[in-house]
Amino acid sequence: MHLADRLTDALPWLAGLSRGVLCRAISNAGIDAAAWTAGDLVSCMDKLSADEGRRFALPPKLSNPAGFFIHRIRTAMTHARMTGWERPSARAKTQAAQTRALAAAEPRPALPRETAAELHEARAAFRAQFAADDRLHELQQAARARLSEAKRAEVMAELDRARNRTARVL
Structure with missing residues (x-):
């Protein structure tokens, strides 16, 4: 439902459709709503249009916005699977994970271990100062x-x- 709401925000021509229609279209297209974002889906549809060599233009009035969305999203998902297109959000998560792994793999300098006598001596010097x-x-x-x-x-x-x-x- 959240993905359907975000899609309605991203694609104003879906505003008249009910959540249920959008949710069914998303699940029937094989989209994992937990993994995909609305931006990913819009990017996927834009990528399909770019690869087809045409600019995606909406007619002034869509007679069947639900059918049009279902067609575009299914075609875009098939195209994404065939071309190996990767979601922008997945790419960002992968890069963030790699950055964290590199930061964790960097050796950290060992902290010096003082003995009890050295600590006592340092405290005495501090008190004297x-x-x-x-x-x-x-x-x-x-x-x-x-x-x-x-x-x-x-x-x-x-x-x-x-x-x-x-x-x-x-």
Whole structure:
């Protein structure tokens, strides 16, 4: 039913047909609805028209769209079997599977295996580095605080000198 709906979307001239008619036509043509897509079927019919050397043109009004579809799809499927035509979706799936197989076959670099002693040593080195960085940060904060205190004292002294000068002037 999903394939019939997709075909109706892809081929507007099938819009007036019921799902049941399309489903019977698809199953009678020997089409595996799980394997084929609507795009595959349209491509198959287009390939038949191209190989026959004619352009497929619909008349302005189809008197029997169901019969026309049944004829085109059966002829296209027979042509596909005879020529060995491969569905585009199957080709894409095959290429994707080959790509995955190649990616899986590539050797992956082995991860180094550390011993428990090496891991303990690495953790101790990390802790020592962290402690040193922490102590450096504390010293920098203390230096900034002392610098601020010294700067504050210097500014206060300058302010006192300025007050004394203004007091003498008045």
